[in-house]
Amino acid sequence: MFAGRVKNFCLLILASLLIIIAGGCASRANTDKxxxxxxxxxxxxxxxxxxxxxxxxxxxxxxxxxxxxxxxxxxxxxxxxxxxxxxxxxxxxxxxxxxxxxxxxxxxxxxxxxxxxxxxxxxxxxxxxxxxxxxxxxxxxxxxxxxTQLIMYNKKIFKEAGLPEAAPATWDEVVAVSKAVRKKTGFYGFMPAVKLINDWRMNGVPVLDESKKHALFDRPEAVAYLEWYVNLRKQDLIPAETLVLGYQGALDRYQAGSLGMLITGPQFLLRIAKNAPDVYAATAVGPYPPGRAGIVPVxxxxxxxxxxxxxxxxxxxxxxxxxxxxxxxxxxxxxxxxxxxxxxxxxxxxxxxxxxxxxxxxxxxxxxxxxxxRDLSLGVKDSNNLVRILNQAVESAFYGRQEPAAVLREAAKQWDEILGGN
Amino acid sequence: MKKIFKNTLAAYLFLLPALVLLVVFTLYPMIRGITLSFYHFNMIQTTDAGLPAPPVFIGLDNYKGIFGDPLFFMALRNSLLYLLIVPVIQIGALVIAVLLNRKAPGVYFMRTAMYLPVITSIVIVGIAWKWLFVSDGLLNFFLVDKLHLLSEPVGWLTDRRIALFSVMLVTLWQGLGYYMVLYLSGLQAISPEHLDAAKIDGANHFDIFTKIMIPLIRPTIMLCVIISCLGALKVFGEIYVMTGGGPENSTLTMVYYIFVKGFNDFQMGYASALGVVFAFILGIVSYINFKFFREGGLQYY
Incomplete structure (x- = not known):
């Protein structure tokens, strides 16, 4: 009695396995294409x-x-x-x-x-x-x-802040607009996706030397770009979460109607139109202010x-x-x-x-x-690791624990170690 | 003899499907991970013929690297700090379970409500909490603007001294219901006679709780503590969704660091070595747990 059951059970398992295997073969064998x-x-x-x-x-x-x-x-x-x-x-x-x-x-x-x-x-x-x-x-x-990136701006917020209905044409103007928006409306003007490598390359500041084995961003001209962000944070012109929430955080805020400007690709217009029709209706667009090198990121x-x-x-x-x-x-x-x-x-x-x-x-x-x-990708080995090291340096400076010059000096040293090994 | 063989054969046949899955998806990756930890292996490297490039044997270099890696110690420290959540979550869940272990209106609703976060995806939970945590979010709005408890907003996710605890709060909120259910089942298995006898002997609620209930559900407590210790040490989803290990690596935990090394920096060998070291640490923690809960009480295990 019991032996019979075991036998039946074995047969059942065997049959199931065969069916599974046969099924697997069939799906592969039905075409010569x-x-x-x-x-x-x-x-x-x-x-x-x-x-x-x-x-x-x-x-x-x-x-x-x-x-x-x-x-x-x-x-x-x-x-x-x-x-x-x-x-x-x-x-x-x-x-x-x-x-x-x-x-x-x-x-x-x-x-x-x-x-x-x-x-x-x-x-x-x-x-x-x-x-x-x-x-x-x-x-x-x-x-x-x-x-390419654009500046989308919320006309309603601009009006409340007493600003003319036009996108800022330079980065100094972006800061000026943000000051006005923050002061008059309480909202933040913008929330940048901090990518120092792009900033440096857009402005003709060298990131690496010719051999691509030494980082050059510990020089004062490069440090100035990190200081720019740190100062924006110190003046409370960009949210504290800028680094933690990144672009998604900016998009969320803009769609909620609580961010003056959004720096983004044009394809996101469709998403804003779908998620926040009111904000879409109040949105206008302007060009992305180019850096000193006369280029914008693509x-x-x-x-x-x-x-x-x-x-x-x-x-x-x-x-x-x-x-x-x-x-x-x-x-x-x-x-x-x-x-x-x-x-x-x-x-x-x-x-x-x-x-x-x-x-x-x-x-x-x-x-x-x-x-x-220009596509501003760095094109060196271990770029993920390098970018992570740089981001940590940015965080240390952004949250005010260390001076921008010091963190970039340390990061450049770490880059040299990694790049030298390539 | 023959009968015993037949009996065990049936048992093994029933076990077979689960064993096959266990071998393929747990045992094999484990052994492979241990061997990989002695190799330099970058999963995307390809030979000219289009085949995956074979791993290069480097002996103990990965392990030597680990002990000179400041981020490893940072991640280990954060993971061990995460263990602080265990007593909080266990006591919290036990108290809630005792409160909900009675017949009263609304109890079933409360039980369901407590369990809801458990079945909610961590991605949704993480995004929702991120919104609560932002500097001008709901939490700061209440603390600063409504209740005037604080003079300026808290950097829940941006202050490196606080960020890890903010993430722990999310784990706590999400995990309470899970342990509550386990404790409830433990409490309901206690025979009413024990409680009645205690009452007749004049025990008050507190005595019943500490002297009758706790000793009787000791196995459940042990199970919950071990699960939550391992869960705390293995935390990943919350970090991945909410902070990405930042700011300044203050929320970098071991499993997240292993993930970063493997899938961001493509150093699979190093990530495997980190995994082996961490598995060893998990083993020690579990051993301590078993040791601690074995002393006294009922020896079920």
Whole structure:
């Protein structure tokens, strides 16, 4: 009796295992097509229609290829990618910002786009964007969409503060506006995302020496930029949480109608319109004040192909398709971003706009800024670690525990140790 | 003999699925982590052929690095400080459990309300508390503007002397309900005769609580203390969502530091070594717990 039960039980387990294994095989065996897996960042579900349209068109053009689209939030994409590469199940095409692309390139994890993409196609992309992912003389990413930063401001708050309805044109004016807003309304004028490396590079202050082995930001001209933030905090012109909450904190405050200005990419207009229609209605936009070097930062989203991809050639082809002129233009019509290809950027759409005054303004300003925009990624090894060291230094000075000059001197010393070892 | 074999065979078959999962997802990563701690391993490094670059054996270098790493000691200190939450959360949960262990109107509602934070995602909890904690947030608004208890707002998340305790407050708020339920089940297992007998002997509420209830739920207390010690030492979600280890590393805890080393700096070998050292420390803490709770009382374990 009991033996029979045990036997039945064993059979049951065996059968279940077989079914599971068979199921696993079936899902892999039902096609001879080449399967390409590509990852994007934060596009689902808003841009499902657009992406599915692209996928459909590509599969029609390439009947031998089957695409699998996976969308991830930006803060997990590197972890997933690391695990996938180490686990031998790499995706074929991955959407990454330039910083991440450079980290992977430095670890030999990406295929060189300079080698894989013919010169005539390469020439169609803006040179400054193509070169942003350069490591040891080769570029490792195909630029996709681009955004430059703008100043969005709340007209209602400006009016209450007795300010004219115009965005400040220089950083001194930004401070002056913030003083007025803080004094008259009690709100903060702005809440910067503190990125000293961008500030230095925008203003022509060298971060590293020629050999990229020594940090130069312990010089007084570099220290001045940290002092600028520290003084803003001392005068209570920016919130104490500026460093802890970062950009998300600024966006939250702006959407709540309690921040005078938001420094952001134009694509966030859509989010503000959805989350805070009142604030959107009171919002106007102005250009991002350039630094002394006459440039503004540009954020680029790229496609990269991991070396671990089993179909590198096809993967590069897919990256070029996704960033093609027409496909980029179609995307830019949906969301106020800029294309990375010259032909797409010269389309009259970017002059005429789509009839939504605020977004059209944002786009017009962005296009103009693109000509003097640079991707300011540092392009050195261990950049994550270096940035973390610098951020700690900034925190020590910001919360008033140490002098800016002293913390930057210490940070520069730590950078030298790390850079010297490369 | 044959019968015993058949009996145990069935038992092992029932255990098999769980054992397989345990081996694959716990035992293997553990052993792999220990071996990796002797290697330099960067997960994204790839060979020209597109294969993951093999780890490089470096002996004890990772461990030597740890003991010269100021951030390790900072993280260890913060993690050990986090243990302060254990007595607070346990006493709090026990008192609430005793108060809610009776038949009175609203008790079921209170129990549910206490348990609600437990099942709320830490991401949502973290974001909500971040809003409460900001310098012009609700908490400061009450303390400064409404109740006039303080003259200036507290930097809950920005003052490096306070930030860790602010995060602990969130853990406390979220964890109370969990331990309350465990204590409630322990209290309800106490046979009413013990309590009645005590009452007949003239014991007051306090005596009943300290002399009858506490000794009888000692196993539950031990379980809760061990779980919450390990939970406190392993805290991650709150830090990840709320402070990112800042300001000035004042909320950098061990598990968060391991995460940063592994996934931010890509030093998997070093992160594994940190993990091994920390596992050792966790082992010591658990040993002390067992030792402490074994003395006296009922020896169930």
């Amino acid at each position: 080449i399967r390409l897996e590509f990852w994007t960042i934060s596009l689902k579900p808003t841009y499902n229609d657009y992406m599915n349209g692209l996928i459909g068109r590509y599969e029609k053009l390439h009947p031998d290829v089957e695409l699998e689209w996976i969308d991830l939030p930006i803060n997990v994409v590197m972890q997933k990618l690391m695990a996938s590469i180490a686990g031998g199940a790499s995706p074929d095409v991955v959407n990454l910002n330039t910083d991440y692309a450079l980290i992977l390139a430095q670890n030999n994890a990406l295929v060189s786009m300079d080698k894989m993409v013919p010169a005539d196609i390469r020439a169609g992309y803006f040179e400054n964007l193509w070169e942003a992912s350069r490591w040891k003389g080769e570029s490792y990413a195909v630029p996709w969409y681009v955004s 954020a680029t989203m790229n496609f990269v192909v991991p070396r671990a991809s089993k179909n590198r050639g096809k993967a590069v082809d897919l990256a070029l398709f996704l960033t093609g002129d027409e496909n980029q233009l179609e995307f830019c019509k949906l969301v106020p971003l800029l294309p990375s290809r010259k032909k797409a950027a010269s389309d009259e759409f970017f002059e005429k706009g789509k009839g939504s005054p605020l977004e059209d303004d944002a786009i017009r300003i962005s296009v103009k800024q693109l000509s003097y925009g």
